[in-house]
Amino acid sequence: MIDKNQLKKRESESIFQTYGRQDVVLVRGSRARVWDSDGKEYLDFVAGIAVNNVGHCHPRVVEAICQQAARLIHTSNLYYTENQVLLAEELKRLTGMKRAYFCNSGAESVEAALKLTRRATGKSKIVAAERAFHGRTLGALGLTYKPIYREPFQPLSEAAFIPYNDVEALKSAVTRETAAIILEPVQGEAGVYVPDADYLKSARQICDDAGAQLIFDEVQTGFGRTGKWFGKDHSGVQPDIITLAKAIGGGLPMGAMLAGESVSEAFQKGDHGSTFAGGPLISAAALATIEVIKRELLVQRSEELGRYLRNALERLEPREIRGQGLMVGLDLDADCKMLVEKALQEGVLINNTGEHTLRLIPPLVVTKEEIDRVVTVIGELL
Ligand SMILES: Cc1ncc(COP(=O)(O)O)c(C=O)c1O
Numbered sequence: 001m002i003d004k005n006q007l008k009k010r011e012s013e014s015i016f017q018t019y020g021r022q023d024v025v026l027v028r029g030s031r032a033r034v035w036d037s038d039g040k041e042y043l044d045f046v047a048g049i050a051v052n053n054v055g056h057c058h059p060r061v062v063e064a065i066c067q068q069a070a071r072l073i074h075t076s077n078l079y080y081t082e083n084q085v086l087l088a089e090e091l092k093r094l095t096g097m098k099r100a101y102f103c104n105s106g107a108e109s110v111e112a113a114l115k116l117t118r119r120a121t122g123k124s125k126i127v128a129a130e131r132a133f134h135g136r137t138l139g140a141l142g143l144t145y146k147p148i149y150r151e152p153f154q155p156l157s158e159a160a161f162i163p164y165n166d167v168e169a170l171k172s173a174v175t176r177e178t179a180a181i182i183l184e185p186v187q188g189e190a191g192v193y194v195p196d197a198d199y200l201k202s203a204r205q206i207c208d209d210a211g212a213q214l215i216f217d218e219v220q221t222g223f224g225r226t227g228k229w230f231g232k233d234h235s236g237v238q239p240d241i242i243t244l245a246k247a248i249g250g251g252l253p254m255g256a257m258l259a260g261e262s263v264s265e266a267f268q269k270g271d272h273g274s275t276f277a278g279g280p281l282i283s284a285a286a287l288a289t290i291e292v293i294k295r296e297l298l299v300q301r302s303e304e305l306g307r308y309l310r311n312a313l314e315r316l317e318p319r320e321i322r323g324q325g326l327m328v329g330l331d332l333d334a335d336c337k338m339l340v341e342k343a344l345q346e347g348v349l350i351n352n353t354g355e356h357t358l359r360l361i362p363p364l365v366v367t368k369e370e371i372d373r374v375v376t377v378i379g380e381l382l
Pocket of ligand 1: 049105106107108110133134135136184188189217218219220245246
């Protein structure tokens with residue numbers, strides 16, 4: 001193993017410095033735990049940023065990857081492969097949508113949604129929410145709210161931003177010129193904001209009235225994270241387009257954009273594409289991941305343990321606790337950046353989305369004991 005300080009130096013000399021990294025080199029993971037290069041164990045309440053829903057290196061996912069890797073890793077989309085079709089059918093069943101387009105990340109799934117909505121409506125104006133995060137590629141960046149991310153890269157095709165969870169604002173922003181509204185069913189990167197029960201329903205109605213499409217960005221809320229299969233399932237609202245990524249591949253990079261009846265025929269041959277998208281290896285991993293979520297009842301577990309986590313966090317007397325399932329935001333009267341660094345020393349990985357906000361998004365296989373330990377550590381540090 002390369003010595004940690006050496007590795008940090010070499011990283012700083014060889015990789016664009018776009019990431020603020022924690023002071024640790026991770027080498028191994030299992031369930032809700034990871035280990036660093038010195039053999040120290042950590043409880044992982046970041047889960048690769050809401051990716052490792054089935055835990056690190058789940059044996060079923062590892063087995064599926066190894067078996068498929070030995071058979072066929074890549075062929076491109078010039079040819080048919082079985083896993084891709086099986087996965088599309090499974091995603092259709094889970095989401096109630098009509099067709100899937102595969103890609104390689106969350107931002108790419110948003111790009112695909114933007115292109116599809118343009119193709120279907122012939123319009124380009126998008127309404128998005130303040131605090132929203134939809135990715136950092138040029139199209140998705142125009143829908144991402146934080147000016148600090150957007151300003152250095154002008155000109156962008158930008159959304160009209162309206163306050164989240166404000167029906168009147170949405171009504172006044174959407175016109176017959178609007179192609180689509182894009183919303184996260186729960187805002188993740190913002191610090192976990194759950195909308196009122198009828199907000200997404202109103203968004204559906206506003207879209208229908210204006211002839212606009214409704215896009216749900218479920219990149220972070222998908223695959224059991226919120227205690228339902230998808231964030232949309234809390235409201236019963238069916239959007240026209242859903243974007244997925246993060247947890248879908250059990251840790252391998254994948255994205256998917258699914259479209260409902262209204263737009264499912266809009267893309268024509270050549271309208272969009274990607275070399276690696278939906279390849280046999282990643283699709284095998286995704287099928288195994290979904291199988292594990294079903295078999296181990298991880299959606300229900302997320303709901304139950306999310307409740308347990310939020311109750312346990314009450315002990316810390318925070319300013320506010322927000323969340324659905326195992327997607328939890330916590331506002332504290334503390335320097336949360338420093339808290340994250342200190343928690344690392346105590347063997348706990350957590351993440352802050354703001355100066356006074358922590359986000360807890362552990363693997364859905366986390367145990368009550370692990371939750372208790374993390375809450376105790378945060379409490380002691382406070
Ligand atoms: C809701 C949402 N959309 C899109 C993205 C972008 O995903 P990716 O980082 O895979 O491009 C993220 C990433 O955090 C996200 O939370």
